[in-house]
Amino acid sequence: MSYEELLTETALNNEQIIVMTAENRALVRNLPAVLGKRFIDTGITEQTMIGAAAGLALRRRIPVVHALAAFLTMRAFEFVRTDLGIANLPAKLSGFIPGFLSDANGPTHQAIEDISIMRGIPNVTVFAPADEDDLIKMLPQIWNSPNPAYTRINTRKTTYEHEPFELGKAEVVATGSDVTILTYGLMFEQALIAVDILQNEGLSVGLVNMRSLKPVDEAIILQVAASSNLIVTLEDHFLTGGLYTIVAEVLLQYQTTAKVMPIALKENWFRPALLQDVLQNEGFTGKQIAERILGYQTGHSQPFITTQEFSE
Amino acid sequence: MKNNTNQYQDTEAIALKVREHIVRMSTDGGCFTGASLSAVDLIVYLYTDFLDITPFNLNDPNRDYLFLSKGHDVPALYGTLAELGFIEKERLQKHLSLDDHIYWHPNRHIPGVEFHSGSLGHLPSVALGVAMDLKISGSDNKVICIMGDGELNEGTCWEAVLVANAYALDNLIFVIDRNHFQANMRTEDLIPLEPLIEKFESFGAAVKRVNGHSYTELHEAFSAYPFKTGKLNVVIADTIRGKGLPSIQERADRWFCNFSANEIEQLLQELHGQHISDLTSETLIVR
Numbered sequence: 001m002s003y004e005e006l007l008t009e010t011a012l013n014n015e016q017i018i019v020m021t022a023e024n025r026a027l028v029r030n031l032p033a034v035l036g037k038r039f040i041d042t043g044i045t046e047q048t049m050i051g052a053a054a055g056l057a058l059r060r061r062i063p064v065v066h067a068l069a070a071f072l073t074m075r076a077f078e079f080v081r082t083d084l085g086i087a088n089l090p091a092k093l094s095g096f097i098p099g100f101l102s103d104a105n106g107p108t109h110q111a112i113e114d115i116s117i118m119r120g121i122p123n124v125t126v127f128a129p130a131d132e133d134d135l136i137k138m139l140p141q142i143w144n145s146p147n148p149a150y151t152r153i154n155t156r157k158t159t160y161e162h163e164p165f166e167l168g169k170a171e172v173v174a175t176g177s178d179v180t181i182l183t184y185g186l187m188f189e190q191a192l193i194a195v196d197i198l199q200n201e202g203l204s205v206g207l208v209n210m211r212s213l214k215p216v217d218e219a220i221i222l223q224v225a226a227s228s229n230l231i232v233t234l235e236d237h238f239l240t241g242g243l244y245t246i247v248a249e250v251l252l253q254y255q256t257t258a259k260v261m262p263i264a265l266k267e268n269w270f271r272p273a274l275l276q277d278v279l280q281n282e283g284f285t286g287k288q289i290a291e292r293i294l295g296y297q298t299g300h301s302q303p304f305i306t307t308q309e310f311s312e
Numbered sequence: 313m314k315n316n317t318n319q320y321q322d323t324e325a326i327a328l329k330v331r332e333h334i335v336r337m338s339t340d341g342g343c344f345t346g347a348s349l350s351a352v353d354l355i356v357y358l359y360t361d362f363l364d365i366t367p368f369n370l371n372d373p374n375r376d377y378l379f380l381s382k383g384h385d386v387p388a389l390y391g392t393l394a395e396l397g398f399i400e401k402e403r404l405q406k407h408l409s410l411d412d413h414i415y416w417h418p419n420r421h422i423p424g425v426e427f428h429s430g431s432l433g434h435l436p437s438v439a440l441g442v443a444m445d446l447k448i449s450g451s452d453n454k455v456i457c458i459m460g461d462g463e464l465n466e467g468t469c470w471e472a473v474l475v476a477n478a479y480a481l482d483n484l485i486f487v488i489d490r491n492h493f494q495a496n497m498r499t500e501d502l503i504p505l506e507p508l509i510e511k512f513e514s515f516g517a518a519v520k521r522v523n524g525h526s527y528t529e530l531h532e533a534f535s536a537y538p539f540k541t542g543k544l545n546v547v548i549a550d551t552i553r554g555k556g557l558p559s560i561q562e563r564a565d566r567w568f569c570n571f572s573a574n575e576i577e578q579l580l581q582e583l584h585g586q587h588i589s590d591l592t593s594e595t596l597i598v599r
Binding site for chain 2 (some may be wrong): 070273
């Protein structure tokens with residue numbers, strides 16, 4: 001099932017749903033014909049769209065709101081905070097091409113602080129599915145929840161079949177005593193490759209798909225801190241305010257320590273190019289991740305990274 | 313003064329070359345082809361006939377400025393900068409490569425690009441600030457900001473007009489690339505802009521509306537600069553999305569294009585007047 005099919009089915013079954021976009025129709029192209037007046041395109045007006053979503057939510061509607069992640073979370077930031085956050089209105093934000101998925105667009109389009117700023121708003125919940133299967137398993141509960149929610153939309157297809165989703169719970173893919181990778185979103189695909197390489201090198205390796213960044217699965221973080229010699233936080237996000245920060249906050253809160261290695265973007269926007277080149281250039285392919293953890297080069301090969309999400 | 317079309321032969325030749333560059337960038341990842349082609353004549357005209365910006369005065373504070381706020385039409389600017397000697401033409405072959413900074417939106421690593429853009433409705437205010445300082449500094453230079461018509465959806469465009477009016481910035485020119493399309497559909501079918509002249513005039517601007525593909529009309533409008541003392545200048549340039557390529561002209565689905573190598577060859581022939589059958593490209597991508 002695709003994002004558009006799920007949204008169509010959900011909206012047809014629930015009259016409360018209003019689909020909105022700031023003229024970003026890549027994933028909702030067929031919705032106007034199906035939903036009629038319950039499809040609203042406000043044009044290129046992210047701030048006004050969020051304000052209007054608040055008004056619709058005041059009338060008991062559930063707006064599912066679409067724009068590029070960078071403009072949705074940053075251009076409209078104060079509208080999200082003030083109109084949705086303060087009032088705790090259940091508008092559902094779908095941000096396209098977050099993180100590395102903005103590939104060759106350039107820094108204006110790079111949403112790599114979205115997790116940080118969205119989770120900083122009281123009442124706003126934050127989610128990052130690993131791939132299309134994960135997205136489809138997560139969204140029904142996100143859309144049913146009573147809070148405003150921001151989701152990093154990721155429609156990439158992988159062969160991994162995810163477990164059912166529960167709000168605030170992570171998905172444990174593998175457990176291991178030497179190193180455990182905590183990750184979310186696009187990087188899950190590369191983490192699977194890294195885990196393979198690390199296991200081939202003889203390590204006991206764990207992998208956790210965080211899924212829900214706020215609320216976060218504190219129990220899993222504490223469990224991994226206790227059972228694994230090294231935690232690696234892997235994210236296509238700035239080092240500040242994302243998963244590395246979340247893990248640090250949880251460890252501090254429970255007055256425990258762990259050895260944590262962050263893999264994130266440090267104080268720089270990434271060099272724009274097509275996705276496979278971006279990952280390679282920034283050192284985020286599965287092979288590079290494994291070798292950063294190991295501290296040495298291996299003879300393993302890196303599978304070709306497709307740009308299928310490009311056709312959004 | 314250039315007063316007949318023959319005198320624009322050189323300009324036309326440059327514009328054709330710029331269009332060729334755009335077509336060549338529309339593959340191996342692609343670019344915003346349709347949106348770029350509408351802006352070509354405008355950008356080439358401004359650099360060759362109106363603006364005091366050359367490869368040699370970029371570091372001189374006493375020169376004119378051109379801000380490209382629409383952003384995704386940057387292939388038109390890359391092509392112009394290459395043809396006018398700001399950058400080497402070979403650099404355009406590095407489109408989307410990690411070896412250069414030629415990608416889908418403007419950035420200041422390219423000589424002649426004043427500022428990065430891509431998030432709409434930012435550069436009207438950046439241009440406003442530059443125009444304010446030219447006034448403060450007593451400079452006679454002028455500032456152009458090219459905006460898309462779809463971009464006018466963003467409220468910050470209109471905030472900039474309000475402030476430009478308050479500060480009587482007659483050294484600032486907002487040029488609207490009025491191709492009548494935004495990403496997915498015609499502007500008038502989504503968020504209507506007309507009557508656009510009256511909108512800007514009611515905000516205090518002095519407005520001219522021209523055919524954005526006619527150098528004669530562009531020259532007539534811009535040679536009247538400043539349009540009115542103490543007033544923001546606005547030029548609404550009516551243009552055609554995809555101008556120069558009949559097979560993609562005025563099509564909502566030819567905003568962002570990623571063609572095959574074979575299609576690129578056909579499109580280059582079409583630029584030179586050869587009719588081609590409609591491209592059914594499966595490689596077409598709309599962002």
